[in-house]
Amino acid sequence: xxxxxxxxxxxxxxxxxxxxxxxxxxxxxxxxxxxxxxxxxxxxxxxxxxxxxxxxxxxxxxxxxxxxxxxxxxxxxxxxxxxxxxxxxxxxxxxxxxxxxxxxxxxxxxxx
Amino acid sequence: xxxxxxxxxxxxxxxxxxxxxxxxxxxxxxxxxxxxxxxxxxxxxxxxxxxxxxxxxxxxxxxxxxxxxxxxxxxxxxxxxxxxxxxxxxxxxxxxxxxxxxxxxxxxxxxxxxx
Numbered sequence: 001x002x003x004x005x006x007x008x009x010x011x012x013x014x015x016x017x018x019x020x021x022x023x024x025x026x027x028x029x030x031x032x033x034x035x036x037x038x039x040x041x042x043x044x045x046x047x048x049x050x051x052x053x054x055x056x057x058x059x060x061x062x063x064x065x066x067x068x069x070x071x072x073x074x075x076x077x078x079x080x081x082x083x084x085x086x087x088x089x090x091x092x093x094x095x096x097x098x099x100x101x102x103x104x105x106x107x108x109x110x111x112x
Numbered sequence: 113x114x115x116x117x118x119x120x121x122x123x124x125x126x127x128x129x130x131x132x133x134x135x136x137x138x139x140x141x142x143x144x145x146x147x148x149x150x151x152x153x154x155x156x157x158x159x160x161x162x163x164x165x166x167x168x169x170x171x172x173x174x175x176x177x178x179x180x181x182x183x184x185x186x187x188x189x190x191x192x193x194x195x196x197x198x199x200x201x202x203x204x205x206x207x208x209x210x211x212x213x214x215x216x217x218x219x220x221x222x223x224x225x226x227x
Contacts, residue, residue: 001171006154032213043202043218044155089154093213098143098162098206099170100213104154 006103023090032093116219135203144186
């Protein structure tokens, strides 16, 4: 089955710096890759997603890149702000199915 | 937030007792999912449903059963709770097409403690 590895597990940056979180997946049939943000005590919420027919997608300060050959995708946050502090999860669809397999999460801390 | 509620939001129970968690949606989405979230493990799929009375197992289904008798409700049952089932449980819904993964929207979660 699908396996999703996420790195780093913790990331601390200064306000205004960029943050990058990377994920690798194992199933070449995976075709959908969402990113979720979870604030403490809250539900995970989708922040951006990408499909396998696209290499990059941007939404204001957030971007996701996908390298299908290498089977990895990354989340890029520019001009970080303290409110970006949260746990971020990547996910990949399992074998082209309706199921998602999640990474174990990255705790991002943005220091003022 | 999508129209998803979970009940109860918090529950403390004892080992060996049955527990049922409820997920209710007002979005008429076809797919519903149950995940558990534990430190260091992220979100792991327990069971999911792709229609009324249509369910399938996820990666951590042992000790859990589900039922879906109406589009809007998806129940998760722990037949005999164990301490290893202490966790935060999230329900999710999706309006995706069959065989095509798409956005999943999560409920507020249920914190279950098994003593």
